[in-house]
Amino acid sequence: MNKISEKNVTSFNDPLWQFQNSLKNLNGLSSLKLYNDDETSKILENSRFSLTPYYMSLIKKWDKTDPVFQQCIPQLEETEFSGLNDPLDEEGSTAVPGIIHRYPDRVVALLTNRCAMYCRHCNRRRFWNRSEADTSRSDMDIMLKYINENSQLREVIISGGDPLVISADNLEYFLNRLNKISHIEVIRIGSRLPVTLPMAITNELCKMLNKYRPLWLNTQFNHPNEITPESAGACDRLLMAGIPVSNQSVLLKGINDDVYIMKMLLTGLEKIMVRPYYIFHCEDIKGAGHFRTKLDTGIKIIEKLRGNIGGLCIPTYCIDTPGSGGKIPLNPDYILALDQNKILLKNYCNKIFEYKL
Ligand SMILES: *Cc1c(COP(=O)(O)O)cnc(C)c1O
Numbered sequence: 257m258n259k260i261s262e263k264n265v266t267s268f269n270d271p272l273w274q275f276q277n278s279l280k281n282l283n284g285l286s287s288l289k290l291y292n293d294d295e296t297s298k299i300l301e302n303s304r305f306s307l308t309p310y311y312m313s314l315i316k317k318w319d320k321t322d323p324v325f326q327q328c329i330p331q332l333e334e335t336e337f338s339g340l341n342d343p344l345d346e347e348g349s350t351a352v353p354g355i356i357h358r359y360p361d362r363v364v365a366l367l368t369n370r371c372a373m374y375c376r377h378c379n380r381r382r383f384w385n386r387s388e389a390d391t392s393r394s395d396m397d398i399m400l401k402y403i404n405e406n407s408q409l410r411e412v413i414i415s416g417g418d419p420l421v422i423s424a425d426n427l428e429y430f431l432n433r434l435n436k437i438s439h440i441e442v443i444r445i446g447s448r449l450p451v452t453l454p455m456a457i458t459n460e461l462c463k464m465l466n467k468y469r470p471l472w473l474n475t476q477f478n479h480p481n482e483i484t485p486e487s488a489g490a491c492d493r494l495l496m497a498g499i500p501v502s503n504q505s506v507l508l509k510g511i512n513d514d515v516y517i518m519k520m521l522l523t524g525l526e527k528i529m530v531r532p533y534y535i536f537h538c539e540d541i542k543g544a545g546h547f548r549t550k551l552d553t554g555i556k557i558i559e560k561l562r563g564n565i566g567g568l569c570i571p572t573y574c575i576d577t578p579g580s581g582g583k584i585p586l587n588p589d590y591i592l593a594l595d596q597n598k599i600l601l602k603n604y605c606n607k608i609f610e611y612k613l
Pocket residue numbers: 356357358359362363364413583
C-alpha cells in the first residue's frame with residue numbers, strides 16, 4: 257500500500273471525514289445524468305438529501321435496481337404528492353415539543369431532526385422543510401420536566417432524526433438527567449448510524465452509553481448488502497459495551513419485499529448478533545408511495561420464514577396506526593378452527609394438527 261492510499265483509508269474510517277465529505281445535494285452526482293436541472297430542483301424542493309461516502313460505497317449498481325441506491329438517492333416519484341404528511345399523527349400525540357406520548361408507559365423523545373443519511377422512505381419527512389437543527393438544552397429541560405412529572409412512564413425512546421449525530425456532550429446531558437428520574441427504568445435509542453455511518457459508533461461513544469444501562473439500541477438494516485464488516489463492527493462495539501442491538505426494518509417495494517432477500521437479511525443479522533424486532537409495513541407517506549407494498553406481502557413473507565429459519569431471526573410484522581392506535585401486529589393465521597373441545601392448527605409445512613383442549 258502506498259502512502260496516499262494509506263492516508264485515504266485512515267480518512268475513510270474517520271467519522272468526521274465522513275461528515276465533512278457527505279454529499280449534501282445532487283450536484284456531486286451530475287455526471288451520472290440521473291435527472292435534468294428542472295427535475296433536480298423539483299426533487300429537492302422541500303426535501304433533504306445527505307449521503308455519507310460510506311453508505312454511498314455500498315451502492316453496487318447506480319440505478320433503481322440497487323437496494324442501497326433506492327434508499328438514499330431521490331427519485332422523481334418523490335414529487336408525486338399523494339399520501340400523508342404525518343401518517344402516524346405524531347403531531348397529535350405530541351405532549352410537549354419533542355415528546356410523542358401515545359402508550360401508557362413509554363414516550364418517544366426527539367433530540368434532533370438531522371440524520372447522516374436521509375432515507376427516502378422516512379416517515380418523518382414532514383421535518384424536511386424545516387432547517388436542520390438539534391434540540392437545545394432548554395428545550396430538553398422542558399421534555400425532561402414532562403417525563404419527570406409523569407410517573408407512569410418507565411421507558412424513554414430517544415429518536416430524531418438520528419440522536420447519535422448530536423454532540424456526545426448534549427446526548428449525555430439528556431441521558432444523565434433521565435437517569436436521575438427514579439421512575440424511568442429503561443432507555444432505548446433509535447439510530448441508523450450503525451448502518452449509514454458505522455465509524456461514528458466509536459469505542460468512546462459506547463463507553464459513554466454503557467454508563468446509562470439498561471440501554472437498548474434499535475437500528476434499521478433493510479437489505480443484506482448493508483451487512484458489512486464496518487456495520488457488523490459498529491454493532492459489535494455496542495454489544496461489547498453491554499448494549500443489545502435490535503433491528504427494525506421497513507418492508508420496501510423492490511428492496512426487501514421478497515422471501516429470499518428477507519431470509520438473507522434476517523439470518524445475516526442473527527450472525528452479527530442483532531435481533532430482528534419489527535418489520536414495519538410502509539406507511540402512506542407523502543413522497544414515499546413508490547415504496548409501498550400490499551399488506552399481505554409482509555404476512556406471506558413471515559409465513560414462509562416461520563419454521564424454516566430460527567425463531568430468533570423472525571421479527572413481528574406490524575402496521576403502525578395514527579395517534580393512539582399504535583403498532584398492530586399482523587400474523588399469519590395458524591388457527592384453522594376452534595371449538596370447546598379441540599383446536600385445528602396448521603404448522604409451517606401446512607400440515608394440519610388436531611389438538612384436544
Ligand atoms: C413505536 C413507538 C413506541 C415503541 O413501541 P414498542 O412496541 O414498545 O417498540 C413508543 N411510542 C411511540 C410514539 C412509538 O411510535
